[in-house]
Amino acid sequence: MPRxxxxxxxxxxxxxxxxxxxxxxxxxxxxxxxxxxxxxxxAIDHHATERSPASKGxxxxxxxxxxxxxxxRARGEPLQYVLGTEWFGDLExxxxxxxxxxxxxxATAIGYLVQRMLERxxxxxxxxxxxxxxxxxxxxxxxxxxxxxxxxxxxxxEIRTIGVDLSPKAISLAQLNRDRxxxxxxxxxxxxxxxxxxxxxxxxxxxxLSNTSFLHADVLEESQLWQKLEAEHSLAADILLANPxxxxxxxxxxxxxxxxRRHEPKMALVPPLPFSIPGKDCPKRADSxxxxxxxxxPLVKTALKSDAKIVWFEVADIEQAARVAHLITSMASARPxxxxxWREEPMPGIEGLEGKDEIYQGFIVKGRGNGRSVVWWxxx
Numbered sequence: 583m584p585r586x587x588x589x590x591x592x593x594x595x596x597x598x599x600x601x602x603x604x605x606x607x608x609x610x611x612x613x614x615x616x617x618x619x620x621x622x623x624x625a626i627d628h629h630a631t632e633r634s635p636a637s638k639g640x641x642x643x644x645x646x647x648x649x650x651x652x653x654x655r656a657r658g659e660p661l662q663y664v665l666g667t668e669w670f671g672d673l674e675x676x677x678x679x680x681x682x683x684x685x686x687x688x689a690t691a692i693g694y695l696v697q698r699m700l701e702r703x704x705x706x707x708x709x710x711x712x713x714x715x716x717x718x719x720x721x722x723x724x725x726x727x728x729x730x731x732x733x734x735x736x737x738x739x740e741i742r743t744i745g746v747d748l749s750p751k752a753i754s755l756a757q758l759n760r761d762r763x764x765x766x767x768x769x770x771x772x773x774x775x776x777x778x779x780x781x782x783x784x785x786x787x788x789x790x791l792s793n794t795s796f797l798h799a800d801v802l803e804e805s806q807l808w809q810k811l812e813a814e815h816s817l818a819a820d821i822l823l824a825n826p827x828x829x830x831x832x833x834x835x836x837x838x839x840x841x842x843r844r845h846e847p848k849m850a851l852v853p854p855l856p857f858s859i860p861g862k863d864c865p866k867r868a869d870s871x872x873x874x875x876x877x878x879x880p881l882v883k884t885a886l887k888s889d890a891k892i893v894w895f896e897v898a899d900i901e902q903a904a905r906v907a908h909l910i911t912s913m914a915s916a917r918p919x920x921x922x923x924w925r926e927e928p929m930p931g932i933e934g935l936e937g938k939d940e941i942y943q944g945f946i947v948k949g950r951g952n953g954r955s956v957v958w959w960x961x962x
């Protein structure tokens with residue numbers, strides 16, 4: 583990390599003392615100015631919604647709130663936790679400590695997944711679309727999948743979604759995000775009565791969100807998970823989505839950003855040690871946990887058990903993507919042409935990229951950037 587120049591610190595101090603507090607965390611004046619602006623807007627908005635009639639016109643409250651927010655951010659707390667929300671594609675979702683912050687490359691992958699489904703056969707899902715989202719976290723993946731499907735698909739079936747997570751904090755936040763979106767869309771219906779297209783989207787999204795539930799269960803305890811899903815009549819799935827913990831212990835200590843290590847939940851990032859899981863034997867390959875791959879075998883089993891037609895897994899890098907693809911071919915007798923490895927920017931149309939898929943360890947690789955997804959087209 584480059585050192586801050588003394589003149590940059592003096593410049594920030596002379597401009598605004600709060601700017602100087604943010605500078606060591608933001609590392610540049612431009613970033614610090616942006617974050618101070620966002621924090622100020624958040625403090626003012628919070629003051630406007632929370633203040634009593636007696637405090638009308640009192641600016642000291644929001645200024646005190648701003649100092650608190652700056653102090654939190656200056657200690658390295660992620661901006662998303664400080665502000666309380668983050669954009670995930672077109673959806674603004676609530677973020678809270680204890681639950682992983684949604685990443686933009688995950689939204690990119692889900693948007694591209696819907697695009698590819700549209701290209702393959704948009705009329706295939708005419709009646710009911712069943713979505714199973716494992717390791718749901720904030721609910722961002724399944725909520726955004728519904729949003730994108732309804733935006734672009736010419737045929738909108740009944741969508742039934744269930745998200746699963748081991749963390750009670752995650753389940754609570756996912757439910758909050760669903761309820762918040764429901765409330766917003768009900769308001770949009772009233773606002774967009776004159777617009778037929780907007781009304782159609784809003785009402786379809788409301789119906790889909792109303793058919794979305796979240797379940798507390800452990801993905802690694804397969805029999806328990808399947809029993810709970812069967813009790814909810816949700817074991818069968820058309821689409822299985824999973825963003826599991828996949829960072830190795832070594833990668834967490836040496837490659838993960840300090841802010842992530844200090845503030846985001848390790849259980850959402852790093853698989854547990856096999857001997858820390860009750861009833862679990864050590865894996866056959868001694869290095870499977872060292873590589874961060876522990877979750878993928880039970881995920882593949884659940885994909886087979888649920889008879890999912892399309893499966894999407896997020897991964898750490900292209901090497902892990904290839905390992906997961908090989909695991910699928912060995913466990914499920916999948917053909918290599920049924921599997922695709924996606925990079926951070928998988929979509930075609932990027933200059934110098936279109937039509938130039940590569941092959942890595944026998945699998946098609948799409949896009950540019952770091953490896954991020956494995957997609958298993960079981961329907962093809």
